[in-house]
Amino acid sequence: xxxxxxxxxxxxDFIRTLKARHGxxxxxxxxxxxxxxxxxxxxxxxxxxxAALSRRVTDEPAFLRQVLAGLSVPVSExxxxxxxxxxxRREVLPILASYPRIHIWQAGCAHGEEVxxxxxxxxxxxxxxxxQIFATDLNDVALEEAAEGIYPASNAxxxxxxxxxxxxxxxxxxxxxxxxxxxKFDESLKRNVTFASHNLSTDGVFAEVQLILCxxxxxxxxxxxxxxxxxxxxxxxxxxxxxxxGSKETLAHTTxxxxxxxxxxSARLYRRHALR
Amino acid sequence: xxxxxxxxxxxxxxxxxxxxxxxxxxxxxALPADYPxxxxxxxxxxxxxxxxxxxxxLAQRCALPVRxxxxxxxxxxxxxxxxxxxxxxLVEQDLRFSLSVDEKVSYVRPSADVLFESxxxxxxxxxxxxxxxxxxxxxxxxxxxxxxxGGLAIVQDPEEAQAPQMPQAALRxxxxxxxxxxxxxxxxxxxxxxxxx
Ligand SMILES: C[S@@+](CC[C@H](N)C(=O)[O-])C[C@H]1O[C@@H](n2cnc3c(N)ncnc32)[C@H](O)[C@@H]1O
Numbered sequence: 001x002x003x004x005x006x007x008x009x010x011x012x013d014f015i016r017t018l019k020a021r022h023g024x025x026x027x028x029x030x031x032x033x034x035x036x037x038x039x040x041x042x043x044x045x046x047x048x049x050x051a052a053l054s055r056r057v058t059d060e061p062a063f064l065r066q067v068l069a070g071l072s073v074p075v076s077e078x079x080x081x082x083x084x085x086x087x088x089r090r091e092v093l094p095i096l097a098s099y100p101r102i103h104i105w106q107a108g109c110a111h112g113e114e115v116x117x118x119x120x121x122x123x124x125x126x127x128x129x130x131x132q133i134f135a136t137d138l139n140d141v142a143l144e145e146a147a148e149g150i151y152p153a154s155n156a157x158x159x160x161x162x163x164x165x166x167x168x169x170x171x172x173x174x175x176x177x178x179x180x181x182x183x184k185f186d187e188s189l190k191r192n193v194t195f196a197s198h199n200l201s202t203d204g205v206f207a208e209v210q211l212i213l214c215x216x217x218x219x220x221x222x223x224x225x226x227x228x229x230x231x232x233x234x235x236x237x238x239x240x241x242x243x244x245x246g247s248k249e250t251l252a253h254t255t256x257x258x259x260x261x262x263x264x265x266s267a268r269l270y271r272r273h274a275l276r
Numbered sequence: 277x278x279x280x281x282x283x284x285x286x287x288x289x290x291x292x293x294x295x296x297x298x299x300x301x302x303x304x305x306a307l308p309a310d311y312p313x314x315x316x317x318x319x320x321x322x323x324x325x326x327x328x329x330x331x332x333x334l335a336q337r338c339a340l341p342v343r344x345x346x347x348x349x350x351x352x353x354x355x356x357x358x359x360x361x362x363x364x365x366l367v368e369q370d371l372r373f374s375l376s377v378d379e380k381v382s383y384v385r386p387s388a389d390v391l392f393e394s395x396x397x398x399x400x401x402x403x404x405x406x407x408x409x410x411x412x413x414x415x416x417x418x419x420x421x422x423x424x425x426g427g428l429a430i431v432q433d434p435e436e437a438q439a440p441q442m443p444q445a446a447l448r449x450x451x452x453x454x455x456x457x458x459x460x461x462x463x464x465x466x467x468x469x470x471x472x473x
Binding site (some may be wrong): 004030031032034036037073075207217218219220222223226247248249250253 | 346347348360362363364366367368369374375376377378379386390394395398
């Protein structure tokens with residue numbers, strides 16, 4: 001038997017262990033990139049093999065946090081794909097403004113880069129006070145960092161450029177303090193944000209919202225899980241609510257394709273049909 | 277289990293960076309309209325074609341349809357699939373693409389190392405890896421993975437490459453079955469399917 005086949009079996013066993021012990025199911029993730037992350041986690045945690053990782057997951061419950069942090073990909077940036085945020089500002093927020101309360105779900109929020117981006121948009125459009133953002137992720141370590149709102153200062157330039165290209169009305173530096181190679185966003189930006197652990201693979205609807213932002217998360221899922229999550233989004237949206245996906249994600253070939261209209265193709269903005 | 281060499285699906289993968297656009301036009305221009313294998317092309321965005329879409333630029337010079345690779349969609353014979361900017365592109369065992377925004381590898385995303393390694397794992401001896409001009413080391417580890425599984429490795433002659441570093445790194449780390457000029461690479465890729473039929 002080839003080494004690679006042995007590794008394949010160890011990976012399958014790892015996925016089974018994680019599911020049986022802790023209820024996290026990674027069997028429905030796209031295997032090639034999952035395997036890369038699992039190998040990197042093995043190296044980082046000093047395990048001799050993936051089988052050894054599985055044993056650690058079994059013997060050491062506290063290890064789970066680290067495993068989930070290693071297997072998820074909290075890589076993000078503020079105002080990533082600026083035209084998307086520009087479109088949200090110009091086309092979507094004016095529609096949301098007509099609601100007495102605005103509820104937004106940001107699913108897969110990583111370190112919160114998009115949460116603060118949204119908060120700034122809402123603030124600048126005068127809508128923040130009546131808004132509530134639910135920011136969720138399955139990675140608790142990332143969620144804690146998201147709530148801190150602290151980023152390496154080396155990101156400031158990219159974030160600022162993106163912000164300007166997204167139609168920013170001020171200077172991004174008005175919203176953060178720079179200190180020791182770090183920037184920290186104003187506490188006030190998260191006064192209407194709830195950070196919570198939510199696993200898209202297993203958890204259900206928890207709120208009715210007018211906008212869901214879930215970008216660069218579905219690319220990691222297989223067809224089955226993607227469809228499950230999209231149905232969850234559909235069921236969480238008010239009629240005529242908005243769904244915003246990542247720039248390489250689409251509703252084409254999914255089971256909810258017919259439940260949505262395309263609102264803006266280049267921003268990957270979809271709108272749930274009204275009841276009929 | 278894939279055992280016989282002939283049973284493995286064949287896929288051509290090409291990685292390039294600085295100087296890559298011109299090089300790709302030449303190589304892809306040599307492939308006939310009835311090319312029987314899927315072709316995957318990865319050009320680093322730092323190679324400076326930003327502004328115009330790479331698929332449009334390459335389609336002008338290529339008899340095959342050129343399309344951006346999409347997550348979960350299958351590799352198609354006779355199609356040139358382009359890695360989208362900003363995402364890693366991977367090939368799954370079931371010969372579908374997937375995308376990720378995982379950390380950069382070898383300082384780049386998309387990374388040829390990631391793509392080549394995934395293809396090596398997916399098709400083993402069926403992989404044909406090509407490294408062209410570029411000013412970094414990306415692709416060297418990926419080409420080594422292709423060779424380790426019995427796939428074919430072709431590297432552009434560094435003497436001829438606009439930027440020799442990427443072919444040199446590949447030769448140092450992976451070696452190659454053939455070191456060729458761009459012109460010869462095009463001809464070689466065009467001839468390969470006939471030889472393995
Ligand atoms: C690449 S980040 C996307 C960040 C941000 N939305 C963006 O586009 O910049 C993907 C995030 O999805 C989260 N994620 C992955 N699987 C998840 C799941 N089953 N449930 C909830 N979040 C998940 C990861 O923890 C990670 O933070």
